[in-house]
Amino acid sequence: MTDRLLPAGFAELEPFAGTWCLATETERYARRMASSMEEMRTFYDAFFPRLEEAVAHCDTFPLDALPEDARRLLQLVYSLVMVSMSIEIFHQPKAVDAADAEIERVREPVP
Amino acid sequence: MSRLPKPPEGSWTEHYPELGTAPVSYEDSISPEFYELEREAIFRRAWLNVGRVEQLPRKGSYFTKEVRVARTSVVVVRDGGGGVRAFFNVCRHRGNKLVWDEFPGEETSGFCRQFTCKYHGWRYGLDGALNFVQQEGEFFDLDKEDFGLVPVHCEVWAGFIFVNLAREPEQSLHDFLGPMVTALDGYPFDKMTERFYYRAEVGANWKLYMDAFQEFYHAPVLHAKQTPAKFSTAAQQSGFEAPHYQLDGPHRLVSTSGIVAWELASDMRKPMEDITRSGLFGPWDGPELGEMPPGLNPAGCDPWGLDSFQLWPNFVILIWSGGWYLTYQYWPTSYNTHTFEGNLYFVPARNARERVAHEMAAVTFKEYGLQDGNTLEATQMSLESRAVTHFPLNDQEILCRHLHKVAADWVEDYKKNHTEV
Ligand code: FES
Numbered sequence: 112m113t114d115r116l117l118p119a120g121f122a123e124l125e126p127f128a129g130t131w132c133l134a135t136e137t138e139r140y141a142r143r144m145a146s147s148m149e150e151m152r153t154f155y156d157a158f159f160p161r162l163e164e165a166v167a168h169c170d171t172f173p174l175d176a177l178p179e180d181a182r183r184l185l186q187l188v189y190s191l192v193m194v195s196m197s198i199e200i201f202h203q204p205k206a207v208d209a210a211d212a213e214i215e216r217v218r219e220p221v222p
Numbered sequence: 223m224s225r226l227p228k229p230p231e232g233s234w235t236e237h238y239p240e241l242g243t244a245p246v247s248y249e250d251s252i253s254p255e256f257y258e259l260e261r262e263a264i265f266r267r268a269w270l271n272v273g274r275v276e277q278l279p280r281k282g283s284y285f286t287k288e289v290r291v292a293r294t295s296v297v298v299v300r301d302g303g304g305g306v307r308a309f310f311n312v313c314r315h316r317g318n319k320l321v322w323d324e325f326p327g328e329e330t331s332g333f334c335r336q337f338t339c340k341y342h343g344w345r346y347g348l349d350g351a352l353n354f355v356q357q358e359g360e361f362f363d364l365d366k367e368d369f370g371l372v373p374v375h376c377e378v379w380a381g382f383i384f385v386n387l388a389r390e391p392e393q394s395l396h397d398f399l400g401p402m403v404t405a406l407d408g409y410p411f412d413k414m415t416e417r418f419y420y421r422a423e424v425g426a427n428w429k430l431y432m433d434a435f436q437e438f439y440h441a442p443v444l445h446a447k448q449t450p451a452k453f454s455t456a457a458q459q460s461g462f463e464a465p466h467y468q469l470d471g472p473h474r475l476v477s478t479s480g481i482v483a484w485e486l487a488s489d490m491r492k493p494m495e496d497i498t499r500s501g502l503f504g505p506w507d508g509p510e511l512g513e514m515p516p517g518l519n520p521a522g523c524d525p526w527g528l529d530s531f532q533l534w535p536n537f538v539i540l541i542w543s544g545g546w547y548l549t550y551q552y553w554p555t556s557y558n559t560h561t562f563e564g565n566l567y568f569v570p571a572r573n574a575r576e577r578v579a580h581e582m583a584a585v586t587f588k589e590y591g592l593q594d595g596n597t598l599e600a601t602q603m604s605l606e607s608r609a610v611t612h613f614p615l616n617d618q619e620i621l622c623r624h625l626h627k628v629a630a631d632w633v634e635d636y637k638k639n640h641t642e643v
């Protein structure tokens with residue numbers, strides 16, 4: 112028995128799974144806003160080099176029939192997309208010049 | 223010096239002489255009195271897009287739309303015959319709001335066989351007919367035939383559901399949309415059913431946000447920090463010119479030529495874009511859609527970027543060359559606030575890779591929207607100071623000039639018809 116959350120080949124990302132496997136954009140955006148740049152940088156540096164493999168792994172299943180661990184891996188990819196905005200562009204959690212503007216994603220495709 | 227050809231008159235603006243070239247007053251965006259006029263003159267006269275047919279997948283599917291500027295709630299439903307109908311969301315017994323969930327001011331959607339009023343339990347069919355009255359015998363000469371829901375004029379074009387709150391619309395939807403917009407007929411909107419729906423409360427007049435999305439003059443400056451430094455510098459130096467503007471009645475469009483993202487040097491792109499093969503302009507590997515309708519890319523740009531169709535009064539359809547589209551709606555809630563809705567529509571992802579590309583486009587879209595929204599609140603505040611009242615608009619801002627003119631014309635027209643009676 113194991114309590115791993117992600118597919119076996121992605122063991123080194125397990126420490127991030129508890130924090131960043133989030134089903135909705137609203138949760139991912141909130142987590143980004145609540146994270147320090149250092150936390151996001153650690154996640155980005157660990158995951159970005161394996162991103163291509165992660166997408167390829169998810170693609171070995173039909174999108175509407177992903178096993179649990181692959182579904183969580185895909186959520187982790189969405190979180191990396193979210194975090195990349197802060198890491199690659201803004202160098203701060205929130206978009207530069209966005210102040211307290213808010214846009215809520217009310218509906219999104221699943222998964 | 224312009225780099226792209228302009229109409230023979232020398233500019234897009236002068237090509238439409240009724241627009242003039244004088245500085246434009248923004249009083250229409252800061253005046254509570256003008257807003258009061260807009261309620262009747264615009265929002266109770268024009269056809270308003272409230273959604274798409276895919277939001278009503280089967281008989282009994284419904285959604286509500288709050289049109290606060292017209293002090294109205296509408297319920298839109300797929301009836302027993304498969305048609306789309308709209309009703310004022312008002313119970314005929316004592317006027318309770320008929321369809322709502324937890325909070326009466328919030329929109330809702332779902333599926334039902336009939337509508338039941340929460341107050342005293344009157345029941346209405348999907349066709350609006352009053353079917354059941356609690357303790358009917360207690361009423362006096364009540365004929366249920368006379369107490370059906372009040373219909374709202376409702377028509378569908380290309381899968382887009384429009385309502386008109388007037389007692390008798392002055393034009394059919396098709397005539398209202400006109401030839402420029404209806405030339406989009408045949409675009410495969412119906413194939414693009416994967417939807418990302420965004421909403422925001424914005425502290426600015428609705429027309430100011432429309433302005434922000436109908437000129438790209440701001441893009442290289444306001445959004446400079448969204449792209450790697452090298453790209454931003456290149457974009458600011460070249461500025462922005464659109465190859466084509468077009469007006470048709472109260473509607474307008476801008477067409478742009480495309481940047482081919484993957485042909486840029488890699489230090490002009492974000493690392494995440496390279497892996498996801500996607501970004502603000504959408505997925506780089508778009509779906510095969512077949513032949514396009516004549517109304518699309520009307521200037522025949524190659525490479526073509528996007529067409530932004532601005533439908534009067536508050537609806538935008540923005541079609542990207544990459545085979546997806548966006549809609550925006552701006553629902554006024556006061557003279558200096560409105561609710562913004564943005565929807566991204568894609569052909570449904572066939573695999574995780576495509577879905578990740580859609581996610582990248584959607585997340586990037588929101589980052590840009592956040593900057594636009596924040597700038598607008600600053601604009602609203604400074605306009606309200608009235609320290610400056612007239613503003614010079616350049617040729618790339620022709621659509622802003624047109625929007626404010628149409629708003630003024632409709633209000634004027636309404637005032638004329640109402641003082642003469
Ligand atoms: S108000 Fe609807 S049943 Fe009385």
